[in-house]
Amino acid sequence: MGELLDKIEKPNDIKEMEKDELRPLAKEIRQFLVHKISHTGGHLASNLGVVELTMALHLCCNLPEDKIVWDVGHQSYTHKILTGRKDGFEHLRQFGGMSGFPKQSESDCDAFDTGHSSTSISVALGLAKARDLKKQDHKIFAVIGDGALSGGMAYEAMNNAARLKSNLVIVLNDNQMSISKNVGGMSSYLGKIRTNGNYTELKEEVENALSKLPHLGDKLTSRIRGIKDLIKRIFIPGMLFEDMGLTYIGPIDGHNIHQMVTAFQSASKMKEAVIVHVCTHKGKGYRPAEKNPSYFHGVSPFNIKDGSSRHNGETAKTYTDIFSDTILEAAKEREDIVAVSAAMPSGTGLTAMASKYPKRFFDVGIAEEHAVTFAAGMAAGGLKPVVAIYSTFLQRAYDQILHDVCIGKLPVVFAVDRAGLVGSDGETHQGIFDIAYLRSMPNMTVMAPKNAWELRQMMLFALEQNTPTAIRYSRGAAWEGLQDHQQEITMGKAEWICEGQEIALLAVGNMVETAMWVREHLKAEGQKVSVVNMRFVKPIDEEVLQKIKERHSKVVTLEEGVFNGGFGEAVSAWYEGTPMRVLNIALPDQFIEHGSVTELKKKYGLDPESITQKILSWEDEDRKA
Numbered sequence: 001m002g003e004l005l006d007k008i009e010k011p012n013d014i015k016e017m018e019k020d021e022l023r024p025l026a027k028e029i030r031q032f033l034v035h036k037i038s039h040t041g042g043h044l045a046s047n048l049g050v051v052e053l054t055m056a057l058h059l060c061c062n063l064p065e066d067k068i069v070w071d072v073g074h075q076s077y078t079h080k081i082l083t084g085r086k087d088g089f090e091h092l093r094q095f096g097g098m099s100g101f102p103k104q105s106e107s108d109c110d111a112f113d114t115g116h117s118s119t120s121i122s123v124a125l126g127l128a129k130a131r132d133l134k135k136q137d138h139k140i141f142a143v144i145g146d147g148a149l150s151g152g153m154a155y156e157a158m159n160n161a162a163r164l165k166s167n168l169v170i171v172l173n174d175n176q177m178s179i180s181k182n183v184g185g186m187s188s189y190l191g192k193i194r195t196n197g198n199y200t201e202l203k204e205e206v207e208n209a210l211s212k213l214p215h216l217g218d219k220l221t222s223r224i225r226g227i228k229d230l231i232k233r234i235f236i237p238g239m240l241f242e243d244m245g246l247t248y249i250g251p252i253d254g255h256n257i258h259q260m261v262t263a264f265q266s267a268s269k270m271k272e273a274v275i276v277h278v279c280t281h282k283g284k285g286y287r288p289a290e291k292n293p294s295y296f297h298g299v300s301p302f303n304i305k306d307g308s309s310r311h312n313g314e315t316a317k318t319y320t321d322i323f324s325d326t327i328l329e330a331a332k333e334r335e336d337i338v339a340v341s342a343a344m345p346s347g348t349g350l351t352a353m354a355s356k357y358p359k360r361f362f363d364v365g366i367a368e369e370h371a372v373t374f375a376a377g378m379a380a381g382g383l384k385p386v387v388a389i390y391s392t393f394l395q396r397a398y399d400q401i402l403h404d405v406c407i408g409k410l411p412v413v414f415a416v417d418r419a420g421l422v423g424s425d426g427e428t429h430q431g432i433f434d435i436a437y438l439r440s441m442p443n444m445t446v447m448a449p450k451n452a453w454e455l456r457q458m459m460l461f462a463l464e465q466n467t468p469t470a471i472r473y474s475r476g477a478a479w480e481g482l483q484d485h486q487q488e489i490t491m492g493k494a495e496w497i498c499e500g501q502e503i504a505l506l507a508v509g510n511m512v513e514t515a516m517w518v519r520e521h522l523k524a525e526g527q528k529v530s531v532v533n534m535r536f537v538k539p540i541d542e543e544v545l546q547k548i549k550e551r552h553s554k555v556v557t558l559e560e561g562v563f564n565g566g567f568g569e570a571v572s573a574w575y576e577g578t579p580m581r582v583l584n585i586a587l588p589d590q591f592i593e594h595g596s597v598t599e600l601k602k603k604y605g606l607d608p609e610s611i612t613q614k615i616l617s618w619e620d621e622d623r624k625a
């Protein structure tokens, strides 16, 4: 894959390279990334954009002593290559393979496990404080993108860093992109700096010119200093960071290794937090990714020649597509419907809403907490907001949902996409906690559709409610089964799918499909079981639980979420003290690693075969008891 890249076998090997080998090495790394990710899929554009940035960092660091914290961490592939993990790209993000994010379990050169945005400065500041109190002197870098800089945590951390006077270097990787085009005031602010050239030199020129003014006595000097600050503020827009108490260096070319090494080395010698603003191109070096960095942000396997997907089959409609179509249909009829995204309009299916109703679509950047409370404000103002956020990222806004939406019973609709196992992104992205965290909230209604038809129905039902409502649905194709089961949605009412005896399967959302398979397997074993589509995770249909008692002695709950605080736990509690036996099929109290959803379901017993086996042995135990 490249003779220079062959020389990189372990951390710090890059420091043995000749200066004139660095650019060709960058080229080889890009070729390697495109080749490998064309087979496995992954985060391509972000990684192509930070090849030189990562090389410059590694030239300034002695790993693992010095620390690099990657914000989100989706852009750490070059870091992994330079720390001896080239071979890992064979099975990137695959079951048992290398993670697509920093993992301390993979390498002691991964300073912190990341995955959710805007955490890197807080982590780096914590590492810096620990270093100082332990009288150590290693370097600490945080690499944060312009998108991640729209997250509130980053400001909380910079605010604190300014006060703590510990050296850490914040490398702001500004490529003007989040997943889509970056948005917000900070983004346009950075854009201004980018287009007006290098202010570090100008800042020095301005300060030198002003310092040459003759000394005119203290009173006049302080006036001059006031004027100096005013002039600096006019000429040197990086002053926002300086005014916060950080030292600002930049903007510099994020593809010029020498410039970055110089900046990183001088920044790491200062006595306070320094922000080095580097400008990069997302997707650099691979034409299709340069032209469409959003598509190549997170990409499935593709043909290198033209960037086309290797998957040439007809793709079925996803739950996200159904959501997208339904909100468009509803927004056409009702002007009070507005939609909110936290920097993921395409992932959540709001692109069409954004283009058709631009005044009623709001992309707030990577700011889930703000997204929710902003929606609460709009609901309080008489609108009908729909907040579309992935299950895992919605965790960020727990208190905003509880405190700002539920206490006031505000009619906000939460479209909780990527609920359940998402697969390749692993621990930081599995959407397996939303049933538990949403069920814990008073005044919240939580629904989960069994198939495509029901998601549309639930969306329309939710839009009619005057209280907080959440609908959770999984990543990927929407099930088209049970199309003949189209019972009207009524608050808190489940849907009987089929009658049996002895055992009743109570399924949530996409586990209805699984339950139907289990029913078939059990029928082959002579067992005719009932299947109930619970529809509502909260409020649970207690009439159904009561009715089940009349003709069943066993209940199996099925949900694609953790058991703790989940649907199954609530059903077990309901039957507590009755002769009813309850078996809970749910995920264990742990984080779930990366792999395909099929492999993960098998490993954690959520596939039809494992569930059938579990029920049969449960019955055997019963007979033996």
Ligand SMILES: Cc1ncc(C[n+]2csc(CCOP(=O)(O)OP(=O)(O)O)c2C)c(N)n1
Pocket (backbone or CB within 6 Å): 046, 049, 072, 074, 075, 115, 116, 117, 144, 145, 146, 147, 148, 149, 173, 175, 177, 178, 179, 282, 342, 343, 344, 366, 368, 393, 396
């Ligand atoms: C809390 C949270 N919300 C949303 C995401 C999804 N996400 C992953 S990367 C990304 C865009 C990051 O943009 P930027 O920081 O500029 O990095 P780039 O990809 O441009 O290098 C988003 C929104 C996330 N990882 N964490």
Ligand SMILES: CC(=O)[C@@H](O)[C@H](O)COP(=O)(O)O
Pocket (backbone or CB within 6 Å): 043, 072, 074, 115, 179, 297, 298, 347, 418, 422, 425, 475
């Ligand atoms: C890195 C990150 O957090 C996002 O890019 C995420 O991987 C998107 O997930 P989907 O591929 O499910 O949209």
Ligand SMILES: [Mg+2]
Pocket (backbone or CB within 6 Å): 145, 146, 147, 148, 173, 174, 175, 176, 177, 178, 182
């Ligand atoms: Mg960016």
